Amino acid sequence: MGTPVKVRKLGHVVLTVSDIERSTRFWTDIMGFQVSDRNERGMVFLRNASDHHTIALVPAETPSDVPKEGQPGFHHCALEVETVSELFKIRDFLREKNVPIVYEGRRGPGGNPGIEFKDPDGFNIEIYAFMDQIGADGQSRPAEQWRRAKTLEEAVAHPLPGVTYR
Numbered sequence: 749m750g751t752p753v754k755v756r757k758l759g760h761v762v763l764t765v766s767d768i769e770r771s772t773r774f775w776t777d778i779m780g781f782q783v784s785d786r787n788e789r790g791m792v793f794l795r796n797a798s799d800h801h802t803i804a805l806v807p808a809e810t811p812s813d814v815p816k817e818g819q820p821g822f823h824h825c826a827l828e829v830e831t832v833s834e835l836f837k838i839r840d841f842l843r844e845k846n847v848p849i850v851y852e853g854r855r856g857p858g859g860n861p862g863i864e865f866k867d868p869d870g871f872n873i874e875i876y877a878f879m880d881q882i883g884a885d886g887q888s889r890p891a892e893q894w895r896r897a898k899t900l901e902e903a904v905a906h907p908l909p910g911v912t913y914r
Contacts, residue, residue, distance in 0.1 A: 761825040762804040763871055766811045768792060770868045775803055778845055779827075779873075796827075814870040824864065824872035832861055832877045832913040835900055839863050853897040859889055859911065861903040878911060 765771040772792050775781045781794040784801050793801035803825075815821030829835065835852075842849055842865055850872065851864040862876030880889050889908065897903035904913055 758802075758825075760799070760802050760804060762806060763822070763867070763869070764806045764808050765867075765869050766808050767868065768805055768807040771805050774868050775805070778842070778847060779803075822871060824874050826862070826874040826876055828879065829875055829877050830914075832900070832904060835861060835863055835875065835877055838875055839900060853899050854895065854903040854908075856891075856894040856896050857888070859894065859908045861897065861900060861913070863900070878913060880908075 763771070768790055772783065772794075775792075775794050776783065779796075781796050781803060784793045784795045786792050790807045792805040794803045794805070796802050829838070839849065839852060842863070848866045849863060850866060852862070854861045859880040860876040860878055862874050864872050864874045867873055882888055893909055895906055895908055897906060907913055
């Protein structure tokens with residue numbers, strides 16, 4: 749007997765932030781989201797499509813450090829774009845805006861090329877394209893086909909078997 753839980757998509761991510769206005773500017777000016785609402789507690793709800801919110805920001809009660817890589821805590825949220833060519837434009841935009849990029853390329857499982865960068869509080873955000881899809885057989889791409897890449901250029905020059913990037 750399986751679970752009745754059938755998740756259709758990622759609904760939203762909520763981040764506790766040290767400066768609500770600075771983070772709101774990041775999510776609107778850099779990430780292109782729109783403010784849907786603000787509540788009486790100072791939370792900001794942001795959307796990127798028709799859902800009321802995909803990202804929500806909560807003002808921190810006290811400033812604190814973001815957990816270091818490898819410690820328990822939030823690791824990253826990932827947002828999909830339609831094409832790899834968009835990733836190049838996004839990378840250039842992030843550099844122009846001095847947003848710290850911490851990774852670009854293709855890591856392995858999932859086969860998705862992407863860019864990871866930091867928000868104003870140091871949270872990791874990933875923007876990616878072309879995630880491998882799992883078919884009815886339940887099988888994912890074999891590990892020998894992962895072809896990790898350290899840049900977007902390398903990922904495009906050496907696509908995964910059966911993948912054509914746009």
